[in-house]
Amino acid sequence: MVDNKQKPPSRLWRRPSSRWALGIPLGAVLAFALGAVALGTTNYVVHATSSTEFCYSCHSHESFIKPEYEASSHFANVSGVRAGCADCHLPHDNWFELMWTKAVVSLDAIPELAGKLDTAEKYEAHRAEMAQDVWRQFKDNDSKFCRSCHSIDAMQLEDQHRTAARRHAKAEENGETCIDCHYGIVHKEPDNASELYDAVAAEYAGTDD
Numbered sequence: 168m169v170d171n172k173q174k175p176p177s178r179l180w181r182r183p184s185s186r187w188a189l190g191i192p193l194g195a196v197l198a199f200a201l202g203a204v205a206l207g208t209t210n211y212v213v214h215a216t217s218s219t220e221f222c223y224s225c226h227s228h229e230s231f232i233k234p235e236y237e238a239s240s241h242f243a244n245v246s247g248v249r250a251g252c253a254d255c256h257l258p259h260d261n262w263f264e265l266m267w268t269k270a271v272v273s274l275d276a277i278p279e280l281a282g283k284l285d286t287a288e289k290y291e292a293h294r295a296e297m298a299q300d301v302w303r304q305f306k307d308n309d310s311k312f313c314r315s316c317h318s319i320d321a322m323q324l325e326d327q328h329r330t331a332a333r334r335h336a337k338a339e340e341n342g343e344t345c346i347d348c349h350y351g352i353v354h355k356e357p358d359n360a361s362e363l364y365d366a367v368a369a370e371y372a373g374t375d376d
């Protein structure tokens with residue numbers, strides 16, 4: 168039989184000799200520093216790729232996206248609050264969803280290189296289908312990007328135009344979401360926008376939204 172009593176204590180867990188003892192806290196400090204650098208770089212990359220400048224690196228198009236956005240009330244307004252591209256197009260409340268969206272956006276490098284949207288004509292040819300994609304996204308998430316700045320609760324309905332106040336007061340109970348009434352607020356509407364929007368809304372009719 169094996170006689171355990173005679174076995175020397177495990178080498179693995181022997182008290183480190185004084186020369187190596189210093190290595191343990193030093194190693195911990197090094198690991199911490201490396202971790203911080205890695206995290207810092209990730210945060211840097213995440214922030215850099217959420218800036219309007221980053222989106223402009225592909226979507227700057229002086230003749231369409233940029234002038235439409237810069238003429239909109241979300242670029243400049245009385246209150247001086249600006250909504251950047253990322254405020255309306257990237258999730259901020261869920262890290263995993265943000266990373267997923269970024270991974271999907273990075274795939275757009277492929278059609279970009281293929282020149283899918285590089286002229287106004289090409290952009291117009293795709294605008295309707297892209298706008299419908301974005302509308303579906305807003306229907307799916309109950310316009311949550313709009314709600315990160317606006318909320319019906321915070322509206323002074325009595326100071327709004329009567330129609331607006333009436334429609335906002337009833338929106339929740341009627342199951343209506345911001346995008347149902349406020350599309351085309353930053354970008355030019357695609358041709359036949361209301362028919363295209365109705366087609367998207369019809370996909371949702373009957374579902375309990």
Ligand code: HEC
Binds near residue numbers: 272
């Ligand atoms: C590498 C170039 C590139 C960058 C950077 C880029 N985009 Fe795009 N984006 C494209 C291309 C190309 C398309 C068209 C993709 C397609 O329909 O296949 C597109 C499509 C879109 C669409 C329509 C999506 C859809 O579902 O049809 C939105 C919205 C959008 N981009 C927003 C953004 C925002 C916001 C940013 C910045 C965070 C951004 N893009 C950064 C190239 C880019």
Ligand code: HEC
Binds near residue numbers: 246254
């Ligand atoms: C980053 C914050 C922010 C986000 C995100 C945002 N808004 Fe706004 N919105 C504002 C500000 C600020 C104003 C101007 C307020 C003022 O000074 O009157 C405004 C104005 C408006 C107006 C009135 C002016 C107009 O152009 O008709 C509407 C309608 C509106 N927003 C709807 C939306 C909808 C719909 C979304 C989502 C697609 C959205 N907003 C996303 C901040 C935001």
Ligand code: HEC
Binds near residue numbers: 313328345
């Ligand atoms: C049932 C339709 C409807 C829905 C849903 C709706 N709105 Fe409106 N909203 C209107 C109408 C109509 C106006 C007045 C005309 C306009 O500015 O477009 C208005 C005006 C506004 C204004 C300008 C108010 C002012 O007096 O300056 C803001 C901001 C706004 N809506 C934001 C939102 C947001 C954010 C949501 C989602 C939480 C939303 N609305 C949902 C119909 C709606």
Ligand code: HEC
Binds near residue numbers: 233
């Ligand atoms: C206030 C919210 C808001 C801001 C800010 C915003 N968008 Fe959009 N975006 C939308 C909505 C809503 C749609 C869906 C189509 C529509 O209703 O105009 C859309 C549609 C798009 C599309 C699809 C094609 C189209 O023209 O409809 C692209 C591409 C796009 N956005 C890119 C951008 C880029 C790039 C920026 C910054 C320069 C930006 N958006 C800023 C709300 C916004």
